[in-house]
Amino acid sequence: MKRFAIWILLFGLSSATFAAIDAPTGRVVLTVSGAIDHTNVPERPLAQFDLAMLKQLPAHEITTHNPWEEGEHHYVGFNPKDLLALLKSRGDLIRLTAFNQYITEIPMSDFEDWDTIIAYEMDGKPIPVRNKGPLMVIYNFDQHPELRNEAYYGRSIWQIQSLKVMEP
Ligand SMILES: Nc1nc2c(c(=O)[nH]1)N[C@H]1C(S)=C(S)[C@@H](COP(=O)(O)O)O[C@H]1N2
Numbered sequence: 001m002k003r004f005a006i007w008i009l010l011f012g013l014s015s016a017t018f019a020a021i022d023a024p025t026g027r028v029v030l031t032v033s034g035a036i037d038h039t040n041v042p043e044r045p046l047a048q049f050d051l052a053m054l055k056q057l058p059a060h061e062i063t064t065h066n067p068w069e070e071g072e073h074h075y076v077g078f079n080p081k082d083l084l085a086l087l088k089s090r091g092d093l094i095r096l097t098a099f100n101q102y103i104t105e106i107p108m109s110d111f112e113d114w115d116t117i118i119a120y121e122m123d124g125k126p127i128p129v130r131n132k133g134p135l136m137v138i139y140n141f142d143q144h145p146e147l148r149n150e151a152y153y154g155r156s157i158w159q160i161q162s163l164k165v166m167e168p
């Protein structure tokens, strides 16, 4: 009874939009913060995702070479536009941080202009951390040769851990 009362209290204190999205049940692979209206972590302005949740977003595929991998590879992932829509975010710039604390900022327009994705699958398999997974930004360098420069290589972050939507 006491525990039940505490849950009621916690629920009452949390923001109105808390739990508008499900909470993760599997290992958390992405933590989203910043200018988002929907959260799923009690008492914290964060939205956390396991792989199954990310796979519920519309899936997009890219087959391309890239500068740090030999040969052509097939990637499947989501478009962050759909993630931000789910979180009722109107940001136009995201900051991504990797396990090694590498940070890059990407304008949301990249995800419209170039059909860029955050990939969770490479060549039909989840991407192990030791092979730059579980999440990496993939530009279609084959289809858009104009992207083959340091600006877009630098945005091609791997081992993504968190995503912050910057205030518009
Ligand atoms: N996680 C992570 N992603 C990263 C980096 C990094 O250090 N860590 N370096 C970036 C930069 S600056 C470039 S140019 C490309 C290619 O990096 P490389 O030349 O070290 O392979 O990856 C990008 N993605």
Ligand SMILES: [Mo]
Pocket (backbone or CB within 6 Å): 150, 153, 154
């Ligand atoms: Mo770079």
